Amino acid sequence: MSVLKSWTGGAFLLLALAGGLRAEVTVSQSNDPAEGSEQGLVALLFQDRSGLEAVAPERITAITTTPRAKAGKADAAPTQITAEWLASQPEATGNGEFQCLANAIYHEARGESLPGQVAVAEVILNRVDDPRFPASICGVVHQGNGRGCQFSWACDGRSDAVRNGEVYGEVKKVARAMLDGAPRDLTDGATYFHTRAVRPSWSRRFVETARIGAHLFYANPLQTASN
The missing domain is CATH 1.10.287 (Helix Hairpins)
Structure with missing residues (x-):
C-alpha cells in the first residue's frame, strides 16, 4: 500500500x-x-x-492507487544476435549512420546467414574504429579511390533500391543491434573481406581471421616494435 x-x-x-x-x-x-x-x-x-x-x-x-510498473524493454545490445531475438524486436529505425550500415549489410550480405550479415557489419564498424579509415559509417561505406569504391555496389552505376523489403527489415534490426553495442566476436577484428569466388592479390598482405558463409575475412597482421 x-x-x-x-x-x-x-x-x-x-x-x-x-x-x-x-x-x-x-x-x-x-x-x-x-x-x-x-x-x-x-x-x-x-x-x-x-x-x-x-x-x-x-x-x-x-x-x-499504486501505479503499475512499465513493461521492460528488450535488451538494446544482446550478448548474441539470434533469429529469435530479432523476431522479438520492433521495426528498427535510426539516423543517417544507421541507414548507411543497413544498406551496406543489405547489398553485401542479404543472401547470407545471420552470422554472415553480422560479420559484414563487424568489418564496417571495425573500420570506423581504425584510424586508417574514415571515422564515420557513411564515410567507410562510400569510401573510394582511383580504382573505385571499397564496396563495389556503392559506385557500380547500378540502382541501390531495396527490392526485398522483408529481408531489409531484418537487416535493419541487425544494424540497430550492432550500433547499440552487440559484440563483435565473429571476425576477430577483421577490416577486409571478399567472396570465396575470388582471390584478390591484396589478401596476401593480411591475416585471414574467419570464413563465414560466402565470405573470407582478414585483419592487418600484428606489427611488433623494432629496436
Whole structure:
C-alpha cells in the first residue's frame, strides 16, 4: 500500500472521529487551554473533508492507487544476435549512420546467414574504429579511390533500391543491434573481406581471421616494435 493511500485512509478515519469531537466542543464552554487546540484540529479536519468532497471520485482513485510498473524493454545490445531475438524486436529505425550500415549489410550480405550479415557489419564498424579509415559509417561505406569504391555496389552505376523489403527489415534490426553495442566476436577484428569466388592479390598482405558463409575475412597482421 502506498504512503499516500495510507495517509488518505487515516484522514478519513480522523474525519469520522471529528464528528464526535465537534459535538463535545460545541457544548463545552470551559476555558480549558486544550480547547483551542481541539477546535483548531476540528476546523482543519473539516476543511480537509470539504476539500476531498470536492474532488471527483475517479481522481481520488487515481492518486491513491499504486501505479503499475512499465513493461521492460528488450535488451538494446544482446550478448548474441539470434533469429529469435530479432523476431522479438520492433521495426528498427535510426539516423543517417544507421541507414548507411543497413544498406551496406543489405547489398553485401542479404543472401547470407545471420552470422554472415553480422560479420559484414563487424568489418564496417571495425573500420570506423581504425584510424586508417574514415571515422564515420557513411564515410567507410562510400569510401573510394582511383580504382573505385571499397564496396563495389556503392559506385557500380547500378540502382541501390531495396527490392526485398522483408529481408531489409531484418537487416535493419541487425544494424540497430550492432550500433547499440552487440559484440563483435565473429571476425576477430577483421577490416577486409571478399567472396570465396575470388582471390584478390591484396589478401596476401593480411591475416585471414574467419570464413563465414560466402565470405573470407582478414585483419592487418600484428606489427611488433623494432629496436
